[in-house]
Amino acid sequence: MFHVAIIGCGGIAQVHAAVLHNLPDTELIACADIRPERAEAMAQKFGCRAYDSMDALLDAERPDSVHLCTPHYLHAPMAQKAARRGIAVFSEKPPVISREQWAMLEDAASRVPLGICFQNRYNPNAREAKRLIDEKVYGELLGARAFVTWKRELPYYRDSGWRGAWATEGGGVLINQSVHTLDLLVQLMGPPDTVEAHMANHHLKGGIEVEDTVEAYLVLGGRPALFYATTAYTQDAPVMIELHCERATLRLESDALEIRTQDGTERKTFRTDAALGKGYWGTGHTACIADFYDSIQNNRPFQNDLASVRGTADAMLRMYEEGRKTL
Numbered sequence: 105m106f107h108v109a110i111i112g113c114g115g116i117a118q119v120h121a122a123v124l125h126n127l128p129d130t131e132l133i134a135c136a137d138i139r140p141e142r143a144e145a146m147a148q149k150f151g152c153r154a155y156d157s158m159d160a161l162l163d164a165e166r167p168d169s170v171h172l173c174t175p176h177y178l179h180a181p182m183a184q185k186a187a188r189r190g191i192a193v194f195s196e197k198p199p200v201i202s203r204e205q206w207a208m209l210e211d212a213a214s215r216v217p218l219g220i221c222f223q224n225r226y227n228p229n230a231r232e233a234k235r236l237i238d239e240k241v242y243g244e245l246l247g248a249r250a251f252v253t254w255k256r257e258l259p260y261y262r263d264s265g266w267r268g269a270w271a272t273e274g275g276g277v278l279i280n281q282s283v284h285t286l287d288l289l290v291q292l293m294g295p296p297d298t299v300e301a302h303m304a305n306h307h308l309k310g311g312i313e314v315e316d317t318v319e320a321y322l323v324l325g326g327r328p329a330l331f332y333a334t335t336a337y338t339q340d341a342p343v344m345i346e347l348h349c350e351r352a353t354l355r356l357e358s359d360a361l362e363i364r365t366q367d368g369t370e371r372k373t374f375r376t377d378a379a380l381g382k383g384y385w386g387t388g389h390t391a392c393i394a395d396f397y398d399s400i401q402n403n404r405p406f407q408n409d410l411a412s413v414r415g416t417a418d419a420m421l422r423m424y425e426e427g428r429k430t431l
């Protein structure tokens with residue numbers, strides 16, 4: 105049985121707690137939040153102990169692992185703190201907000217098992233697309249395009265206490281909402297060769313520091329990928345990723361995979377479990393967290409280990425290095 109603690113008891117932590125509660129080999133023993141009422145509420149709901157800081161929790165408890173569900177800027181330092189005590193780390197995305205933080209995570213990962221929650225890699229349609237690309241079922245992959253067009257208004261940023269600021273969120277639509285899509289592109293295509301990016305703040309100008317829109321021309325694994333993400337739309341439209349192969353175009357949208365060939369279109373839909381949280385968080389948390397603990401139990405590499413997110417983190421940081429010039 106893994107004894108687990110959750111740090112940060114806000115929105116996504118509720119999904120982690122529910123998954124840990126449902127898995128047979130994990131027990132949530134404690135949680136911490138600087139807003140103590142949030143930790144208390146989680147403790148009451150899931151029958152664990154509540155603390156008002158990570159330090160207080162670590163001084164009193166001996167968890168086998170911590171789940172980091174805190175704001176972006178805290179992931180790497182908290183991972184390092186836990187790892188130095190020999191505690192395994194499962195961190196929400198993004199892994200880092202800067203290159204300095206990457207070194208902290210490398211230090212942490214050299215000491216303990218460390219996983220990053222890019223749960224969409226576990227989506228059945230993404231796995232099937234990866235198999236088709238890796239096995240070259242429709243020939244070579246030539247290029248890709250991806251669109252994330254969602255809606256986020258000022259209260260979403262203002263009320264959180266950490267979103268919308270470079271120091272605490274590390275960026276906007278790229279690092280927060282569309283980093284999952286960037287990660288899938290890197291998984292499907294390969295790490296970044298070149299990165300060109302422009303960023304803008306359209307509908308929340310003056311309200312937030314960070315970008316609400318990013319467009320990029322990336323070369324990933326030697327092939328071009330066109331990337332567009334915004335939170336200035338009027339609804340959370342399904343994310344679209346299109347992969348252009350020699351003999352087919354594959355399109356990922358919601359839980360479907362469409363394969364368009366000269367002979368016609370095949371549409372595969374995959375059964376997915378009901379989302380534990382908001383629909384746009386997807387349904388991959390259970391599979392991702394279960395796989396993390398299974399990998400530790402069976403002493404095998406974890407699919408979402410630090411090495412596996414290096415390309416995504418590098419592409420993202422390079423997009424900010426370029427894109428901030430145009431903001």
Ligand SMILES: NC(=O)c1ccc[n+]([C@@H]2O[C@H](COP(=O)([O-])OP(=O)(O)OC[C@H]3O[C@@H](n4cnc5c(N)ncnc54)[C@H](O)[C@@H]3O)[C@@H](O)[C@H]2O)c1
Binds near residue numbers: 116221222223386
């Ligand atoms: N994988 C996904 O699909 C997904 C979905 C949503 C959020 N997330 C990620 O999860 C993280 C949290 O997002 P959220 O939407 O739950 O945010 P949130 O603001 O709802 O929750 C964050 C919590 O952390 C607490 N906190 C802040 N500083 C702390 C500290 N020093 N010690 C302990 N607790 C502290 C806050 O009080 C808050 O309760 C972010 O990194 C976000 O990107 C991932």
